[in-house]
Amino acid sequence: MxxxxxxxxxxxxxxxxxxxxxxxxxxxxxxxxxYDLVTEEYYQKEMIFQQEFDAEENANSLEGSITGEKIAEGWMLTFPKNIDYTKIKGTVFLYRPSNKNLDFQLPLELTSEKLLIPDKRLLAGRWNTIVKWSYEGEAYLYKRKIVY
Incomplete structure (x- = not known):
């Protein structure tokens, strides 16, 4: 044929x-x-956007801000030296945009102005760091993208 x-x-x-x-x-x-969504509760999170914006503005208005750096033991967050770290309350949330199963949250329990996120909790790659904290009744927010 x-x-x-x-x-x-x-x-x-x-x-x-x-x-x-x-x-x-x-x-x-x-x-x-x-590939997971960045957040499951997108619409609920949108409703508190103004509060987060105000908290970020508060953090930016401080003399100095939280800094993060990679050290041998993990990721070190350093809080401003001009505030009393014993009055800081809050949480540190780290999430991987590529895998929500790796997300974790730590309470802010400071014994100095530094907080160590252990190396064993962080896999190599991109992480988003969100530190929500309050100091003397004022809310603060620190957000950074890190590559570990």
Whole structure:
């Protein structure tokens, strides 16, 4: 049987569609291609945006701000020296945009103006750091993206 160009074009088109469908199904079913949302409660988080904005402004108005640096033992957060660290209350939240299973939260329990996030908790890659803290009744917020 002799094939004409129309039959060849139809076969090629069918194979191309099968090829594309294979990749769509593969990406939607394999766990290694599973990308999580940055936050599950997006709309609830949007409602408190103004409070977070005000807390960030408070943090920016301080003389000095929280600094972070990588050291051998992990990630070191240093709070401003001009405030009494014993009055600081809050939490440190680290999350991986690529895998929500690696997210974790630590309470702020300072024994000095420095807080160490242990190396064993951080895998190499990008992390978002959010420190929500209060000092003398005022709310503060520190957000940074780090590559560990």
């Amino acid at each position: 002799k094939m004409n160009w129309g039959t060849g074009l139809a076969i090629w088109l069918a194979l191309f569609i099968v090829f594309i469908l294979y990749f769509v199904i593969r990406i939607s079913t394999e766990d290694k291609y599973d």
